[in-house]
Amino acid sequence: MALNLFEDKGCPLEKQRFTWKELVQPPISKLDDDAFTRVRVILMNGIEMEAIRFSHGCARMNKELQLPLAQLRIVEQHQATMVNGLIGADHSMLETTIGYEQVAIEVTAVVAQNEPDPYLAQVYRFGMLEDFDHLYRYSAMLDRLEGKDANNITQCYTDIVPGRPTVIEHRAPQDNLREHYDRSRAAPITKLNALTIMSAEQQTQNFYLNVAPLYADPVVRQLYVEIASIEEQHVTQYESIIDPHETWLEKWLLHEANEVYNYYGCVQQESNPRIKAIWERCLDYELGHLQVAMNMFKQYERRDPAEVLPGELPEPIKYESQREFVRQVLNQEVDLRALGTQFVDKSQEGEASQQYRAQLNSSGSPTDTVSAGYQWWPGTEIVRGKEMAFKEEYAADTETIR
Amino acid sequence: MEKTTVLGKNRTGIDMSPIDAKEMMALAKITPSSSTGDEQAIAEMRSQYIREAEVIGSIPPPGTLKGMASTAMEKLTGKNPEVFIDKLGCRLAFERAGVRLYDALITKCAASSNGSIVPIERLREFRNEELEHFKLVERAIRSIGADPTAQTPSADVDGMASIGLVQVLTDPRTSVAHCLEAILIAELADNDAWQLLIMLTEKMGMDDMARDFQNALREEDEHLAHIRQWFKQMVMEDAAVVT
Numbered sequence: 001m002a003l004n005l006f007e008d009k010g011c012p013l014e015k016q017r018f019t020w021k022e023l024v025q026p027p028i029s030k031l032d033d034d035a036f037t038r039v040r041v042i043l044m045n046g047i048e049m050e051a052i053r054f055s056h057g058c059a060r061m062n063k064e065l066q067l068p069l070a071q072l073r074i075v076e077q078h079q080a081t082m083v084n085g086l087i088g089a090d091h092s093m094l095e096t097t098i099g100y101e102q103v104a105i106e107v108t109a110v111v112a113q114n115e116p117d118p119y120l121a122q123v124y125r126f127g128m129l130e131d132f133d134h135l136y137r138y139s140a141m142l143d144r145l146e147g148k149d150a151n152n153i154t155q156c157y158t159d160i161v162p163g164r165p166t167v168i169e170h171r172a173p174q175d176n177l178r179e180h181y182d183r184s185r186a187a188p189i190t191k192l193n194a195l196t197i198m199s200a201e202q203q204t205q206n207f208y209l210n211v212a213p214l215y216a217d218p219v220v221r222q223l224y225v226e227i228a229s230i231e232e233q234h235v236t237q238y239e240s241i242i243d244p245h246e247t248w249l250e251k252w253l254l255h256e257a258n259e260v261y262n263y264y265g266c267v268q269q270e271s272n273p274r275i276k277a278i279w280e281r282c283l284d285y286e287l288g289h290l291q292v293a294m295n296m297f298k299q300y301e302r303r304d305p306a307e308v309l310p311g312e313l314p315e316p317i318k319y320e321s322q323r324e325f326v327r328q329v330l331n332q333e334v335d336l337r338a339l340g341t342q343f344v345d346k347s348q349e350g351e352a353s354q355q356y357r358a359q360l361n362s363s364g365s366p367t368d369t370v371s372a373g374y375q376w377w378p379g380t381e382i383v384r385g386k387e388m389a390f391k392e393e394y395a396a397d398t399e400t401i402r
Numbered sequence: 403m404e405k406t407t408v409l410g411k412n413r414t415g416i417d418m419s420p421i422d423a424k425e426m427m428a429l430a431k432i433t434p435s436s437s438t439g440d441e442q443a444i445a446e447m448r449s450q451y452i453r454e455a456e457v458i459g460s461i462p463p464p465g466t467l468k469g470m471a472s473t474a475m476e477k478l479t480g481k482n483p484e485v486f487i488d489k490l491g492c493r494l495a496f497e498r499a500g501v502r503l504y505d506a507l508i509t510k511c512a513a514s515s516n517g518s519i520v521p522i523e524r525l526r527e528f529r530n531e532e533l534e535h536f537k538l539v540e541r542a543i544r545s546i547g548a549d550p551t552a553q554t555p556s557a558d559v560d561g562m563a564s565i566g567l568v569q570v571l572t573d574p575r576t577s578v579a580h581c582l583e584a585i586l587i588a589e590l591a592d593n594d595a596w597q598l599l600i601m602l603t604e605k606m607g608m609d610d611m612a613r614d615f616q617n618a619l620r621e622e623d624e625h626l627a628h629i630r631q632w633f634k635q636m637v638m639e640d641a642a643v644v645t
Contacts, residue, residue, distance in 0.1 A: 026574070031412045089569055144441050149414075151426070156419035159426055161433040216562070218451040219444050323425070365437075369447055372439030376430050378416045378423065 002312045003264055003287075005257060006294075006305070010287020013071060018078045025278070027088035030095070033272055035102065035155040036319040040266045041086045041275070042096075042103045043200055044282070047262050048080035050199035054255050058248050065248070068296055072289050079282050086275065091153075093211045094142045094220075098153040100204050101138060104131035105158055107200060109322035111193045112329075114315065120190060120241055122343055123178050124197065125329045126336060127234050132326060133163030133367075134227050140371035141223055143380045151378065157321040160376035164334050166367035169230045170360050172352035175338040176236040183243035183250070188257075189314040191242075195258040196317070198238035205231035222366035229360075249297045253308050256290040265316025406577040406640050459555045461488050464547040478546065478606060486606050489599055490543050491554030496592060497536035499564055503588055504529035506571035510581050519639075520578060520632050528625050535618045542611050564588065579640065582633040589626040596622055 028037050055073040059066045087096055105128060112124035139150035139160045150160060181190050205228055212224035246254070263283035270276035294305040337349040377384050416423035437443075461484040478486070508525045543550040570576050570584040596619040603612040638644070 031414055032410055034413060088575070089573055090575075144444055151416070152414035155413050156416065156422035156426060159429055161429055162436040165436045167437075217448065219447050222447070321422070323422075327429070364447075366447075368437035369443045371435055372437045372441070372443035374435050375433070376426075378427065 003260065004311050005260065005287075005290060005309050005313065006311055008287050009291050010289075011284040013075070013288050013292055016075045016285050016288060018082070023078055023081045024085050025082065026274075027086050028272065028275060030088050030090050030153075033275075035099075035153065035157055036106075037270065037272050037275055038087070038099045038153070039103050039106060039319060040270065040279075041083060042099050042203075043107055043196075044262060044266060044279075045080060045084040046103075046200040046203035047196065047259055048076055048083060049203045049206070050195070051076040051255055051259060052080060053202070054251065058252060062248055064300070065252075065296065068292055069252075072292060075285060075289070079285065082278065083282070086278075092142075092146055092148070093214060094138060094146060095148065095150075095153050097138050097208070097211065097224075098135065098142060098150045100207060101131055101135035102154050102158050103200055104128070104204060105135060105326060106319070106322055107317060108197055109325050109329075110317050111197055113322075113325060114189060114317070115193050116187050117181060117190055119179060120181065120193070123237065123241060124193070125333055126338065126343055127197070127201075127237060128326070129163045129329060129334060129336075130166070130169045130230060130234070131163075132159075132330065133166050133169070134230070136160055136162050136374075136376070137166055137223065137227065137367040137371050139376055139380075140374040141220060143374075143376075144370065145217060145220060149378065149380045150376070151380075157323070159323060159326065162371075163330060164336075166227060166230060167361055167365040168337075168357065169233070170353070170357040171233060171338055172350070172356040173236070174340060175350060175353045176233045177240045177341055178237055179341045180241050180243045183246050186243070187314075188310040191254050192258050192261050192314065194238060194242045195254060196262060198235065198242065199258075201231055201234040201238055205235055219366065219370060223370050226366045247301065249293070249301050250308050252293045253290070253297055253305055256286060256293045257309050259286040260290055261313050261316065264313055265319070268316055269319045406579040406636065457555065459553075459558060461491075461554055462549055462552040464549070481606060483546065483606075486602060487543070487546070487548045488554045488556045489595075489602055490539055490546075490548070491550075491552065492556035492560050493595060493599055494536060494539040494543060494550055495553065495557035496560055496564075496588075496595065497532050497539060499561070499568075500532035500588060500592065501529055501536065503564075503567060503571055503585060504532060506568070507581050507585055510571065510576070511578055514578050519635060520582070524628065528628075531618075531621045531625070535621070538614055538618055542608075542614070545611070546608075563591075579633060579636040582629055582636065586626075586629050586633055589622065589629050593619070593622050593626050 028041060030038075052073055055069045055076065059069045059073075062069075087099070091099070108124050108128040108131065112121050112128060115121040115124060135150070135154070135158065142148050142150050154160070181194065183191075208224045208228035208231060212221045212228065215221050215224070260283065263279050263286055266279040267276060267283055270279055294309075297303060297305050297308075335346045336343045337346050337353070338344075339348060339350045339353075374381060375384075412418075464483075464487075504525060508522055508529065511520050511522055511525065540550040567584045567588055571581050596615065600612050600615045600619060603615055
C-alpha cells in the first residue's frame, strides 16, 4: 500500500516519547544480519543527522519557527540515537567504515538510475565511482591492519576493486560545484534523491573526521584524512544540486518528506523483524513531523504543501546489489573529470584542479600507499601471498631461548 | 550448560554467495591495483613516523624527594628508579582494571542462566584479591615516595591493550565462555607481569616488597589455573567431548 503524505497523519508529535532503554536497543548482528540491514541503519542515521543539522540552521535564521523546530528536533535526536546504536561494537571502526562506503555505492547507484534528470544522474554516477574506490582502499587497510576481510561486511553484494583512484579525486573548489535543480520544475523524486545522498555523504564526512584520530596508526589516520577530504567535496557537490531558492519552510517540508520516504523504503524491505518494527515506529513519527511542518508552511507561507510535495511517494530506493550497473559505469566513466559544473574527459581537466592535487599529493597519497599492489581475494591477500623472507638462524635462536 | 555456539544464518564468507563470489573473484583477478608495490609501503610510512615520534609520556618524578623513605632512597641509588615506578604504576593500573573486569564477569555469570560451572563466590574472591593487589602496589609506590594516583606510560599502554577485553566482557551478546577467554588473556598477561615485577623488585634491592609480591603472584597463579580450567571445560562441554 502506497503512503499518502496528506492523508496518513502518523503519530501526533505530543505522543512521540522514548525511554533511555528504548534508545539503546540490541544492535544488529554483524555476522547474521543481511548487509542491507546495516546499509539501512547507516543511511537512516545519516538522514536523521541531516534533519538535526538542518533544524538548527533553520532555527538560527527564523525566530518564529524556533519552538516547533525544537519540539521536533529533540525527537529527531532520539531517533538518530536509536538508529545509530544498532551498529554493534564488534564492528571495528574500519568495518563500520566499509559499511559506510557500501551505502555510498549501492544507494547512490540506485538513485542514479531513479533520477529523471540526466545531468543529475551523471552527478550521482560521478560521485559513486569515487566512493567505489574508497571501498577498495579501506578494504586494503582493513586487511593489512586488522587482518580482516571486508567482504564479510559487504557480503558479496559489492565488488572490491579500484574505481576512479582517490589520488586523482582531489579538485579545486570551483570544480566541485554543480548546477542545481529548479525547484518549480524538478520532479519530487529529484528533490528527495538530492537530500538523501547529501545526508549520507555528510554523515560519512563527519564520521571519518571523528574516527581518524581514534586510530594509533598514522597510516590509518592519513587514510581517513585523505578520504574525508573527498567526502567534503561530495557534500559540496550534493548540496549545490539543491535549489538554493527554496524557502526555509519549503526545505523543512522536503526534509520531513524525505525522512518519510526513506523510512517507508526501509519498512518495505527490512529482513529483520525487530529492526522493521523500529523503522515502522520512525515512519509513524516522521509522518507526525510532516504534519507539523505542513501546518507551519500553511501558516507562514500561506501556501498549499501540495505545491511542494507529491501526494503519493515515489518508488522507494531498492536495497539490492547494483553490481552490473556499477561495473558498466566503471567501464564507461572512470576517466571523467569535473571542470566547473560539467564533466569532461581527463584530457580536458582544468589547470586549477591539477595544481591543487599536485600540491596536496606532493608527499605521497595515503590511499595509494595503503593499497600498493593490493588485490582483494576471499580471505584475503595473504591467501594468495608469499611468506616473508627470514633467516634460518633465527629459528635456531628461538630454540636457544626456549 | 551454556551453549556458546549455535548454528544459524551467518552471512559472512563466500560460501554464502557462491555465484556472486565467483564474479567478484573474476573481476578482482583481472583488475590490477592502481599503485605498485606491496604492504611494505605501509611499513615505510610507519617507520618515518616512528623515527619522528616523541614518547607517549613520561614518568612522574617522586612528589617530594625528602618524602622518600631514606632506606628506599639508598637502595635505588645508582639505578633507574623511573623504570621501577613505571612498572609499579602499570601493575597498580592493571589490578585496578582487573577488579572491574571481574565485576563484569560476575555480572555476566550471574545473569546467564547457564553459567553454573563457574562458581560466582570464587569469582568474588578473585575480584577481592585483585583489589588487595591494587592496594599492595599502592602502598609499595608510596613507600618509595612516588604518587600512586599518577598514570605512568606503561599503565597507559596497558590500558590501550585492555580496551578490547573490556568490550568483550561488557557486550551483552558475548557468552560466559567468551568472557572467560577475555579474562584468561588478562590473567596470562598479569601472571607474566608479576613475575617480571618481582624480578625487578629484587634487583632493586627491595626484598620485603618482593616477598609481598610473591604472595600476590601465588594468588594470581590460582586465578590463572581456574580461569583456564573453566574455559577449557566450557568449550569441551559445548563441543560434547570429554575433557
